[in-house]
Amino acid sequence: MFIIKNANILTMTGKNREGEDILVKDGKIAEIGPNLTTPQGTKEIDASGKTVMPGMIDPHTHLGVFEEGNAFEGDDVNELTGPITPELRALDAINPFDVGLRDARTKGITSVITGPGSGNVIGGQSYAIKTKGEIADEMLMKEEPVGLKAAFGENPKRIYSSQKKSPSTRMATASLMRKAFFEAKEYQRKLEEADDDKSVDLDFKKEVLRKALNNELTVRAHAHRADDIMTAIRISKEFGFTLSIEHCTEGHKVAKQLKEHDIPAVVGPSMTARSKVELQERSFETPKALYDEGVKFAITTDHPVIPIYTLPICAALAVKEGLPKEEALKAITINAAEIAGIDDKVGTLEEGKDADILVFDGDPLSVESNLDYIFISGEEVTS
Structure with a gap:
C-alpha cells in the first residue's frame, strides 16, 4: 500500500x-x-x-516474440511456411527476459499488445501483457487473445512470391483471406446444424476464425496504403468481423471512410525511414487528420521496428504537427486501451x-x- x-x-x-x-x-x-x-x-x-x-500503452508490438539482438534464435514473429496460420498463439513465443520489455517498463510503457508479424495473410493471435514479469502466463492481462493478426500489402506477396507460392499479388492476398473466412463460416453453419458434436470434425484453424466471425476476436489488419485499408474494410463488411487498422500510414487519405465505418486505427511507426513503397507518405500529420475526422486512434512504435521507449516521443512529434496534447496523451493511454480491449483495467x-x-x-x-x-x-x- x-x-x-x-x-x-x-x-x-x-x-x-x-x-x-x-x-x-x-x-x-x-x-x-x-x-x-x-x-x-x-x-x-x-x-x-x-x-x-x-502507464503508457503500445497497442501494436512484437515484444518478447521478436527479441532484440538475438537474430534467428529470438525471431519467432513469422511462421513463413504457409500464408494462413490463425492457430498460432504469440503467448507460446513470448520471452519475458527480452531486453525490449525491460526498456518498456523502465520508460513508462506498462502494458502492450504483442503478437505475430505481417508475413502471413493471417498470422496468428495477439495478447495483452504487462511489461513486468518473469513468466509469460503471469504477465497476461487477459487469458484469451485480444486480436487476430491479418496482413495486406507488400509483405505477404513479397514473401510468398519469393517461394513461388500464392499470394504474389494483392488480389491473391484478399482471395486467400476471403477463402479462409468463407470456409470458417461454412464450418460454423455445419456445427450449428449438426445433430451432435461428433457429426462435424473439429478444425483447429477454423475454430479460431469462428471467434473472429463471432466478434470474440478483433481482426487487427496490417495495412499501410489507402487501397489496402479499403480492402480490409471491404472484407470486414462482407464477413461482419470487428476490425482495427494497424499502421494506417495513408489513413489521412481515407479518414472519412474509417469514420463512416467506425473503425479505429493504430498509427505508426512514423519515426522510421521510408524503407519500402508503402511508407512513402508516412507522416506525423496522420494522427491530426484522423483526429479532425473523429476517428479513434492510438500511436505505436511497432517495436522492434523503432524502439519501444520512443513511444512518448512519437506522441510529442504528432503534437508538433498540430495534434492537441491531450489527444496525443490519449493515443498512448486510454485510446490504446480501448482499441486493445483492456480499458477495464488500464488507460x-x-x-x-x-x-x-x-x-x-x-x-x-x-x-x-x-x-x-x-x-x-x-x-x-x-x-
Missing part, C-alpha cells in the same frame, strides 16, 4: 485533478481525492509540483483500475522530463 500526495493528476478521463492524492491498495487504485488520510504504516510519496498519469487513473502509474518531474511528452516513479499493478519498477 502507498499514497501519492499533492499531485497534478492527468486522469485521462476528461477531468484532471490538481494537488490531489492517489491511494493504492492491493495493486489497485483505491481512492483519488484531495487531502486523503494516509493510513498508518503506508508509504507516502510527495508529488508536489509533479505530474502523474496512467485511465480511476478507482478500481490497475495501479499502473507514472510520476514525472515535468511534462510527460518532453524529452527533458524524468520519471521519478513507475508502478505496474502497484509494484514499483526499478529495472
Whole structure:
C-alpha cells in the first residue's frame, strides 16, 4: 500500500485533478481525492509540483516474440511456411527476459499488445501483457487473445512470391483471406446444424476464425496504403468481423471512410525511414487528420521496428504537427486501451483500475522530463 500526495493528476478521463492524492491498495487504485488520510504504516510519496498519469500503452508490438539482438534464435514473429496460420498463439513465443520489455517498463510503457508479424495473410493471435514479469502466463492481462493478426500489402506477396507460392499479388492476398473466412463460416453453419458434436470434425484453424466471425476476436489488419485499408474494410463488411487498422500510414487519405465505418486505427511507426513503397507518405500529420475526422486512434512504435521507449516521443512529434496534447496523451493511454480491449483495467487513473502509474518531474511528452516513479499493478519498477 502507498499514497501519492499533492499531485497534478492527468486522469485521462476528461477531468484532471490538481494537488490531489492517489491511494493504492492491493495493486489497485483505491481512492483519488484531495487531502486523503494516509493510513498508518503506508508509504507516502510527495508529488508536489509533479505530474502523474496512467502507464503508457503500445497497442501494436512484437515484444518478447521478436527479441532484440538475438537474430534467428529470438525471431519467432513469422511462421513463413504457409500464408494462413490463425492457430498460432504469440503467448507460446513470448520471452519475458527480452531486453525490449525491460526498456518498456523502465520508460513508462506498462502494458502492450504483442503478437505475430505481417508475413502471413493471417498470422496468428495477439495478447495483452504487462511489461513486468518473469513468466509469460503471469504477465497476461487477459487469458484469451485480444486480436487476430491479418496482413495486406507488400509483405505477404513479397514473401510468398519469393517461394513461388500464392499470394504474389494483392488480389491473391484478399482471395486467400476471403477463402479462409468463407470456409470458417461454412464450418460454423455445419456445427450449428449438426445433430451432435461428433457429426462435424473439429478444425483447429477454423475454430479460431469462428471467434473472429463471432466478434470474440478483433481482426487487427496490417495495412499501410489507402487501397489496402479499403480492402480490409471491404472484407470486414462482407464477413461482419470487428476490425482495427494497424499502421494506417495513408489513413489521412481515407479518414472519412474509417469514420463512416467506425473503425479505429493504430498509427505508426512514423519515426522510421521510408524503407519500402508503402511508407512513402508516412507522416506525423496522420494522427491530426484522423483526429479532425473523429476517428479513434492510438500511436505505436511497432517495436522492434523503432524502439519501444520512443513511444512518448512519437506522441510529442504528432503534437508538433498540430495534434492537441491531450489527444496525443490519449493515443498512448486510454485510446490504446480501448482499441486493445483492456480499458477495464488500464488507460485511465480511476478507482478500481490497475495501479499502473507514472510520476514525472515535468511534462510527460518532453524529452527533458524524468520519471521519478513507475508502478505496474502497484509494484514499483526499478529495472
